[in-house]
Amino acid sequence: MKRGQFRVLLGAAPGVGKTYTMLEEGRRLKGDGKDVVVAVVETHGRKGTASMLLGLEVVPRTTSVHRGVELTEMDLDAVLARKPDIALVDELAHTNAPGSTHEKRWQDVEALLAAGISVISTVNIQHIDSLTDVVEQITGAPQRENVPDSVLRSADQIEVVDLAPQALRDRLAGGFVYPATRIDAALSNYFRLGNLTALRELALLWLADEVDSALKSYRTEHGINNKWEARERVVVALTGGPEGETLIRRGARIAARTTGGKLLVVHVSSNDGLRDANPAALLNQRALVDSLGATYHQVVSDDIPRGLVDFARAENATQLVIGVSRRSRLSAALTGPGIGATVIRESGDIDVHIVTHAAAGGRFALPRLGGALTLRRRILGLAIALVGGPLLTWILVALRTKDSITSDVLAYQLLVVVVALIGGFGPALFAALLSGLTLDFFFVEPFYTVTVTEPAHLFALGLYVVNAVLVSAVVDLAARRSRAARRAGAESELLATVAGSVVRGQDALQALVTRTREAFNLSAVRLIVDGEPTHTDGECAPTDKITNIDIGGGATLELHGADLAASERRLLTVIATQIGAALEYSDLAQTAQEVEPLAQADRVRSALLAAVGHDLRRPLTAATAAVSGLRATDVKLTDADRNELLSTASESLDTLSLLVTNLLDVSRLQAGVLAVFLTPVDIGDIVLPALDELGLSPSTVELDLPETIKPVSADHGLLQRVIVNLLSNAVRYSPAGKRVLISASEFGGTVEIRIADQGPGVPAERWDDIFVPFQRLGDTDNLTGLGLGLALSKGFIEGMGGTLEAEDTPGGGLTMVIALPEAHTSSTPVPELVP
Numbered sequence: 001m002k003r004g005q006f007r008v009l010l011g012a013a014p015g016v017g018k019t020y021t022m023l024e025e026g027r028r029l030k031g032d033g034k035d036v037v038v039a040v041v042e043t044h045g046r047k048g049t050a051s052m053l054l055g056l057e058v059v060p061r062t063t064s065v066h067r068g069v070e071l072t073e074m075d076l077d078a079v080l081a082r083k084p085d086i087a088l089v090d091e092l093a094h095t096n097a098p099g100s101t102h103e104k105r106w107q108d109v110e111a112l113l114a115a116g117i118s119v120i121s122t123v124n125i126q127h128i129d130s131l132t133d134v135v136e137q138i139t140g141a142p143q144r145e146n147v148p149d150s151v152l153r154s155a156d157q158i159e160v161v162d163l164a165p166q167a168l169r170d171r172l173a174g175g176f177v178y179p180a181t182r183i184d185a186a187l188s189n190y191f192r193l194g195n196l197t198a199l200r201e202l203a204l205l206w207l208a209d210e211v212d213s214a215l216k217s218y219r220t221e222h223g224i225n226n227k228w229e230a231r232e233r234v235v236v237a238l239t240g241g242p243e244g245e246t247l248i249r250r251g252a253r254i255a256a257r258t259t260g261g262k263l264l265v266v267h268v269s270s271n272d273g274l275r276d277a278n279p280a281a282l283l284n285q286r287a288l289v290d291s292l293g294a295t296y297h298q299v300v301s302d303d304i305p306r307g308l309v310d311f312a313r314a315e316n317a318t319q320l321v322i323g324v325s326r327r328s329r330l331s332a333a334l335t336g337p338g339i340g341a342t343v344i345r346e347s348g349d350i351d352v353h354i355v356t357h358a359a360a361g362g363r364f365a366l367p368r369l370g371g372a373l374t375l376r377r378r379i380l381g382l383a384i385a386l387v388g389g390p391l392l393t394w395i396l397v398a399l400r401t402k403d404s405i406t407s408d409v410l411a412y413q414l415l416v417v418v419v420a421l422i423g424g425f426g427p428a429l430f431a432a433l434l435s436g437l438t439l440d441f442f443f444v445e446p447f448y449t450v451t452v453t454e455p456a457h458l459f460a461l462g463l464y465v466v467n468a469v470l471v472s473a474v475v476d477l478a479a480r481r482s483r484a485a486r487r488a489g490a491e492s493e494l495l496a497t498v499a500g501s502v503v504r505g506q507d508a509l510q511a512l513v514t515r516t517r518e519a520f521n522l523s524a525v526r527l528i529v530d531g532e533p534t535h536t537d538g539e540c541a542p543t544d545k546i547t548n549i550d551i552g553g554g555a556t557l558e559l560h561g562a563d564l565a566a567s568e569r570r571l572l573t574v575i576a577t578q579i580g581a582a583l584e585y586s587d588l589a590q591t592a593q594e595v596e597p598l599a600q601a602d603r604v605r606s607a608l609l610a611a612v613g614h615d616l617r618r619p620l621t622a623a624t625a626a627v628s629g630l631r632a633t634d635v636k637l638t639d640a641d642r643n644e645l646l647s648t649a650s651e652s653l654d655t656l657s658l659l660v661t662n663l664l665d666v667s668r669l670q671a672g673v674l675a676v677f678l679t680p681v682d683i684g685d686i687v688l689p690a691l692d693e694l695g696l697s698p699s700t701v702e703l704d705l706p707e708t709i710k711p712v713s714a715d716h717g718l719l720q721r722v723i724v725n726l727l728s729n730a731v732r733y734s735p736a737g738k739r740v741l742i743s744a745s746e747f748g749g750t751v752e753i754r755i756a757d758q759g760p761g762v763p764a765e766r767w768d769d770i771f772v773p774f775q776r777l778g779d780t781d782n783l784t785g786l787g788l789g790l791a792l793s794k795g796f797i798e799g800m801g802g803t804l805e806a807e808d809t810p811g812g813g814l815t816m817v818i819a820l821p822e823a824h825t826s827s828t829p830v831p832e833l834v835p
Contacts, residue, residue: 003113004116004119006154007155007158008120008159011161015163023056036084037086038057040089040090040105041058042090057084059078059079060078062075080115080117083117085117086118086120087112089105090121091123092109092151093105093106093123096108106151126139128147129146129149139190165196168191169191233255233316234318235315236294237308237323238285240278240281240282244281245284248294263293266299266308268307269300298515298518299518305342309347311521319351322355340352378427379423381422381424382423384423385419385431388419389438393438400443408443412438415431416432416435416467417471424475425469433465509586510537513527513535520572522561524541524561525538525557527556530554530555547564549573549576551583552580619656622651623653629645630642678800678801679714679823681719685716686723687723687753704743706744709745712823713800714820718799718800719820722804729757729790740755749821751820754817760813761808761812761813762814764808767807771794800820805819
C-alpha cells in the first residue's frame, strides 16, 4: 500500500493561524475534488476558526470518562474505516486520553499514513523534542507534550505559518486567541514581545536547518559534489600561523555580505609536517572564531590540500579563504607548488580567495628541511637525480682539466646530499651509484670506460657510496621522529579542540563524537552505552564500513566510513580513553546530584534546630504563664482576668500546634516521606473552603474562576493548605479597601491559579528568597513564626508536579502563581513521595 503524504504546518506560538490555515487548505482541496475529512480539530472557541469547518465533513470523536471527567479524542478506527484521501489532524503533539489506541496523536497520524491516507497537521515550535529545553529557557514554561524530531523530519512538506509578534499580541488583546479572563495573564507571561520574537526566530532557523539537511542528503544520495549556492558558506583555512586572525576577519566579512551566510573555520593537521601549528596562536584564533559566532573544526589528513577541499565540499562551501604561502621563493622552486596552488586546482567550482598577510613568504632563504618523506618528495628526489646528474656532468666535462678531479667529486657529492635531503634513502642511493659510475666513466683515466686501474680509485668510489647511504639514513631517521612528533601534535590539537568545546559549555561526549567524525572524515560516529546509542553525529550510509572501538564499561564507539590506518587507530585509542573518562565523570556528576539533596536536607535540619528554640519558646512561655495564673490560689481572679488568661493560653497553644505541624511537614518534605495522593480536584472545591476557613467575605476577596476550567491533578488537602497560606499572606499585606483577586486560567495542559494583592510587593531580586525556609522578608518581625509557610507551600506544589512562583501585580503588589497539570493521569489515587 502506498504511504500517504504528510504535511505539517509549523507555528512559533499559539494563535498564529495554523488551524485556520489547515482548514482553509482543506476547503481548497475539497474544491479540487479531493476527499477531505476533519479527523480532529481544536477551535478553542475561536469563531473565525469554527466558521472554516462549514462545508467540511467532520468525523465524530470518540468519548471516554477518565477520573470523572468526560474526554473526547480523534476516532482513529472511524477515520481508517472512512478512508478519505486527506485527513486534517490538529495538534500533532497532543497526548491522548488513557485507554486510547496510541499514547500520542502523532502515533495516530503514523497509522493513517501507513494506511495510505494523506495527513495535514499542525504543531508549535515549543513541542519539538529537541527544542523543549530552549523554549523553556526563553519562556520559563516547561513543555509536557513533545513530538520527536524524526516524526517531523519524515514529513513530505513543512510550512511555517508566520505572524509578526506584535500582530499576534494585537490578536490576543482583541480576544481572537483566548477568552478575556486569560488575556492579561497571557500577555504578561508567555506572550511577551521578546518571547514571541525569540520563538519566531527559533521556528525559522529550525526549518532552515531542516531544509539544509534535506538538501545535503539529496546531494549525497545523488552523488552531487559541485556546490549549490543555497546560501553563502565560507570556509577559512588556518595553518596555526600568525596570519590566522587576518584570514578569519576576511572570511567573516565575505560571509556577512549575504543574509544567512555561515562562517566555518578549519585547521587541518597533517602527518607529513608541511606546516607547524603554533598552539598559542590557534588558541587566540579560536577565541576570535567564537566571538564572531562562527564554528571551529579540526581535521586530520595526510594530504592537507585534499583534506581541506574535502571538508569544504562536505559542508557545501561556496567560498574558501586561504593565506598566501609563507614559504620562500627558493623553497617553492625546489619543492614544487604549495598548498595554495593545489587547493585552487582541486577546488573545482568553489571560489578560492588567497589573502596576503604580513607573514607571507618572499625572502631569499634556504628551504626548511625535515619532515616525513611522502611519495611526492621521493619522486622529486629521483627526478633531481635523473635531471641534475646529466646536467652536472655536461658542465663538469666542459670544464674538465687534469687537476679538476677533486672538485668534480665534491660536486657530485653535493648532488647526492641534496637528493638525500629531498628524497631520502632510495633516491640518494640511486644518485650515489649513478654519480659513481659517471665519475669513473668521464673523469677517471682511462676516460669513457668503467675500468678502474688504480685500487685506490675503487676504494674512493666505495667511500663515496657509503657517505651517500649514511646521509640518507640520517634523513630517514629524522623523518620518522618528526612524523611521530607531528602525530602526537595532531592528537594534542584534536584533544585541545574537544577540551575547548567542553570549556565553552558543550557536552563533553557529544564534542568528542563530533570531533572524531570531522577529524577522520567519517560519515557518522555513534557512542553506544549498554546497547543503546546515546550520542550520534552524521548520517550512516548503507555502503559504510563499520569499525567498533571498545571503550570499556559497556560502551562502544561505532565508526561509519572508510577503513582507518594503523596510525589513525592509535589516535582513536586516545579519544576512546577520553570518552571513557567523560563517561566516568558523567556518572560521578550524577552521583553528586543524587547526594546534593541529602546535603541540602541536612542543612535545613541544622537551620531548623537553630530556629526552633527561639520560635517555640514564646508560645510555650505564654501558655505556661497563663495556665500557672489560672492555677494560682493566692490571687483572686475576676471573670475578665480569667477569660484573658484562657484566651492567651488558647492562642499560644494554637500557635504552638501550627508551628509543630509546619516543622513536621518540613521534615517530611526534606526526608522525602510526605505522601501525596493525586486525584482530580476542582478549583472551586478548594478555593471556597479556604475562604470559609479564613472567614473572608466578598468585600475582601474577588473571585474570577471560569466554569470551563478543567480539574487539576493534586492532593486535595495539601492544595487547600497552600491556598489558605497564600490567601492569608495576601490579605495581610493588602491595603484597606483593596480586594485580593483569585483567578484561574488554562493553557497547554496546565491550569494556573493566581492570587494577587495590591500591597507593597516584593522586589524581583527577593522572589527566590521568600521561598527559603526560616526567611521572613526583612527578618524584622519575630512574631510571625519560623517563616515556613511559603517554603511549605512551594514544597507541596512541587510534590504534586506543579510550580509556585511570584510575579508583580500590574499596578503594584505581589501575585503568587500556582501552576498544576490538568487531570490526565490514572483515575486511582496513588500516593507519591515528594522528592
